[in-house]
Amino acid sequence: QTVVTQEPSLSVSPGGTVTLTCGLLSGSVSTSYYPSWYQQTPGQAPRTLIYNTNARSSGVPDRFSGSILGNKAALTITGAQADDESDYYCVLFMESDIWVFGGGTKLTVL
Amino acid sequence: QVQLVESGGGVVQPGGSLRLSCAASEFSFNRYGMQWVRQAPGKGLEWVSFIRSDGRTQSYADSVKGRFTISRDNSKNTLYLQMNNLRPEDTALYYCVRDGSKHCFDYWGQGALVIVSS
Numbered sequence: 001q002t003v004v005t006q007e008p009s010l011s012v013s014p015g016g017t018v019t020l021t022c023g024l025l026s027g028s029v030s031t032s033y034y035p036s037w038y039q040q041t042p043g044q045a046p047r048t049l050i051y052n053t054n055a056r057s058s059g060v061p062d063r064f065s066g067s068i069l070g071n072k073a074a075l076t077i078t079g080a081q082a083d084d085e086s087d088y089y090c091v092l093f094m095e096s097d098i099w100v101f102g103g104g105t106k107l108t109v110l
Numbered sequence: 111q112v113q114l115v116e117s118g119g120g121v122v123q124p125g126g127s128l129r130l131s132c133a134a135s136e137f138s139f140n141r142y143g144m145q146w147v148r149q150a151p152g153k154g155l156e157w158v159s160f161i162r163s164d165g166r167t168q169s170y171a172d173s174v175k176g177r178f179t180i181s182r183d184n185s186k187n188t189l190y191l192q193m194n195n196l197r198p199e200d201t202a203l204y205y206c207v208r209d210g211s212k213h214c215f216d217y218w219g220q221g222a223l224v225i226v227s228s
Contacts, residue, residue, distance in 0.1 A: 001172070036214040038155070045205060045221060046155065051214030089155050093213035097169035099145075099157040 002026075004092055006102035012080045012109055020105045021072040022090030028071035033092040035073035037066060040087045040104075049088075050075060077107075085109040112137050112217040114206045119222030126196050130222050132189040132206030140164075140184040143209035146191050148202035149221075156202075159191065160209065174200075196226045 003025035012018035022035055029035060031053045038046040048057040050066035053073065063078045073092075077084055090102045118130040132144070146158040159180040160169045168180050179192040189206055203221040210216025 034213040036212075038215070040155075045218040046215070047218075048210070048214060048216050051210065051216070052212035055212070057214075057216065087154075091155075091157065091215070097160050097162075097167065098171075099160070099213070101147075101155045101157055104154040 002092075002094060002100045004090065004100045004102040006088075006090060006105045008103065009106045009108065012077070012084075012107065014080060014082060014109055016080050017076065017078045018080060018107065019069070020075045020077075020088055020090075020107070021069065022074070022092070022102050023072040024092070029068065029073045029092065031068060033073070033094070035066070035068075036091055037064075037073075037075045038089045038091070039084075040089065046089065080109050082109050112208065114208065114217060114219035116204065116206050116219045116222035119204065119224050121225045121227060122196055123228050124197060124226055126226070127192070127194045128196065128224060129193070130191040130204055130206075130224070132191075132219060134187045134189065134206075134208075137208070139182075139187040144180075144182060144189045145207040145209055145215060146180060146189075147205045147207050147215065147218075148200075149205070150199070150202040153202075158204070161189070193224070196224075198226050200224060201226050 005023045037050040040046040054066040088105045113135045115133045161180045177195045181190045206219040207215040208217040
């Protein structure tokens with residue numbers, strides 16, 4: 001069974017930079033997994049931020065960026081703002097039309 | 111603007127069945143794969159099922175395989191999820207999601223709540 005790992009929680013100061021990661025319990029994440037990232041605030045449906053590793057979804061500010069860092073996918077927020085305080089989820093595409101979400105990262109801006 | 115509206119949620123006893131629907135509009139439904147993603151109360155997102163644009167191929171998470179069936183009616187722009195033999199752990203908000211470019215989930219509905227309880 002594939003397990004996708006994310007930091008359970010992270011914090012960042014307003015204006016600061018934070019990197020969230022998305023890994024595999026067994027193995028390395030590469031672009032072949034088409035990692036994508038989603039932001040969710042309480043009571044709302046998720047919002048697509050990044051797809052295909054580093055492509056920004058329409059309307060997403062450029063302070064959100066995606067990459068591969070080492071053996072993980074990464075979401076970097078540069079110049080964090082108060083309304084970036086949310087839950088963030090990554091998902092990896094496996095073969096045979098299967099997707100696996102990470103457990104999510106709760107980001108606090110303080 | 112793409113719209114996805116789920117319906118059919120409710121309270122059902124363990125072992126019971128429920129069918130969710132998702133009405134799609136403002137895009138060419140028959141050109142896109144579609145997904146179901148769920149979120150248990152206070153928990154993270156879980157991928158449930160996928161169906162290709164022509165409806166010929168489906169895939170399922172192990173947790174629902176053999177109990178849930180995804181289908182679509184392209185003439186009605188509607189996606190379905192037939193859920194049988196429901197368990198308490200199936201209690202969740204079920205999101206209808208459009209499969210976007212490069213295997214991402216690009217548009218999400220607001221969700222339909224399913225509660226499995228005696």
